[in-house]
Amino acid sequence: MQQFSSREKYMVSNTLNCWPIMLQGHSVLIDLQNETSVAGIIDIADGHMTCELIHAVFIDRNGGQHPFDHFMVRNRMIRQIHIPAHLDAEQELRKAMERGVLRRTRVETKKGKRTFKQKRADIRHKETLQMISQQKKEQKET
Template identity: 40%
Template sequence: MMFIGTSREKFFYHNTLLCLVKSLQGQNITVDLRNDSYVCGHLTSVDGYMNLSMTKAVYCDSQENEFYFDNLFVQARNIRYVHIPETVSILGNIKNEFKKGNDKDPNKEDKPVKSRKAKKALQQHMKIVASLEK
């Protein structure tokens, strides 16, 4: 499944750690917010600006009050930190997320060739990821 969004969202996806957060979809995570509160819940979707949609969420404010929500939307500008579960392999998830985008669907027609700049940026990112493994 290739990332779908505007060109700006695609840029953020390929040039930030948004791809890592997107790979956490379907898992329970904790997100620290800028107002010293946090949210725990099941991550259902992430858009190209890192806005998060969560289900079965618990919002805990700075006075330690808990509020339960069936669905909760967190704007990216309010996020301070996303906790990555200890069971998640960070490099493995990043690689798998990019592999999802590279898999070709036989039912879809061929897409136009990426620009040289985009190809070069992707190659540079893959070299960095490979060097981190060593």
């Protein structure tokens, strides 16, 4: 597993910055802020969402395709990351939490209690998973 700074750990654990890390090794399409896109396999991603793609194809505004062996996307340039259709978002989040991508080391206080931030982060993760499962149920019903 990669070594993250404390700020990156916080961002990965509490925001959607975890997705590029979880999608390492998968082929993705990333829409950029300047109306262009890049498709490729995420090789390296950090806690700030900076991604390095291999076997990438840059798609310009006119639809022209330009192949690259390596392509780096800065976090502020990302508009949207398309999650591959064959992946189940809820299941991927659960796996990531189990294997440690989203796992936070528990900071024990003198009494062994968790901090308010830790409790709130756990609640937000559970709410996100519930929202995803509700959306799945709604899609199955329609």
